[in-house]
Amino acid sequence: MSNVDCNTNDVNNTGSLSEGLASGRCSVDQQRRPGCQPATAGKRQKRLGWSKEDNRRMFECYIRSEPERRGYRKRMLDPWIARNPNEELNEVSEQRLADQVRQIKIKKWLENMEQDEIALRVTNEYQETDHNSTDASNRILETQEDSRDQNNTPAEENPIAPPDLEPQEEISPELSALRDRILEVMLLEERAGLPSLRSCDRAKLRVEVGNVNEATKSIETHNITELNSLMYAVAYATTERMGMLKKRKERKTEEPFVKRRIKQSIKTWRKDFCKIEEIRRGNMRLKQRERLNRKYRLEENGTLYVSDMLKQKIKAGAAKIKRYGERCQQFKQSQQFQTNQKLFYETLDGKKREGKEQPDPIEATTFWRKIWSEEVINNEQATWLEQVEQEFSSIEVQEDINITMEDIRTGVSKMANWKAAGPDLVQGYWFKKLPGLHPRLQLHLQDYVHQGSARVDGQRKDSPHSERPNKGYPS
Incomplete structure (x- = not known):
């Protein structure tokens, strides 16, 4: 066997x-199907789960690592290990953390407002830490000077003098100048359109936004109009400091390209026609005659034939321009007939509309006061009044509208950054990047709802944009 x-x-x-x-x-x-592995084979690595709180800590560590400088990934790993309570996520590498930050930005796991709040909080903490450390060093120096005075020992000259900082209640000269500039812009009667800052340096823009947030803390606003003016002034001052504020050239109303092309061709044909007529008279130079000969083959076709051909081209071009103008007028009249037939027939008759006289405000006030203010005794036995009352008896009284900070944040987060602004010329980017003004916005909007003020546009009475509805603010 x-x-x-x-x-x-x-x-x-x-x-x-x-x-x-x-x-x-x-x-x-004993053979196994293709692709099947035994239970003793190597197990697949467990996928890490990142919660929203983990993403917030990750982004905060990313901001603290100063990503605009080289080597930020090494500086990001240590605070992440110190701040993260999840032991599984502490074993990741520097590259894995950088990939996670990139995914947070691309896939919008944190909204732009949350990212800006984290960046602003970290910046404020750094400023407070620097200020406290400077105060501590100043107190140590003052203690040393007092001890030297008590011992009657002359103090040694310090080659590096400590910086003279102002108290915490006051602001630095740079922020003071920025605040003065903002107040100056708030007094402007006319507003100019501001360009988009999408293409500028983001790190520099982040610093400027942090500065204007600090400068606006000491500027008071009493109503929604002043708050809107403050937002525009902040946007104007920041754009000016970024070097993006340029005078816009007035856009000229040009004719369509087809019409301009035909006119240019007619101009060229007329020049050549005049030169050929001079050749027929014998007054043309040799060089110009050679150019026209190459262009129109004067020796083969003859000057008389070319002259007649150019005449026909000029007439055909003029006819094209005339037909184009008639077609444009026909299109405008068709649109006008669909929208406003009365104005269409007045235009055909050659009549010009004269401006209507504005009604006298005193007469208008008297007219409406007689209708609404003076009491009139109506027929109380009318049956339709009882029917209407019974029909609407089940309708409850609407509750008072209370605008909360959550409503403000939700409305602001839905606004686009750099789309065309409304008549107040404040783009949505500045509503998002000025979180310090959100409590004021909530308070002024609540006052507007209660008082029912009609002017909420942020413009002055003599401004061309003063008749604007409440559509530039989050609802």
């Missing part, structure tokens, strides 16, 4: 037939 036994395969733990020496094969019953 042959000694046939089943040996164990070292690779995938399968049996193999052998007679003395292993043949490397296994029976059909």
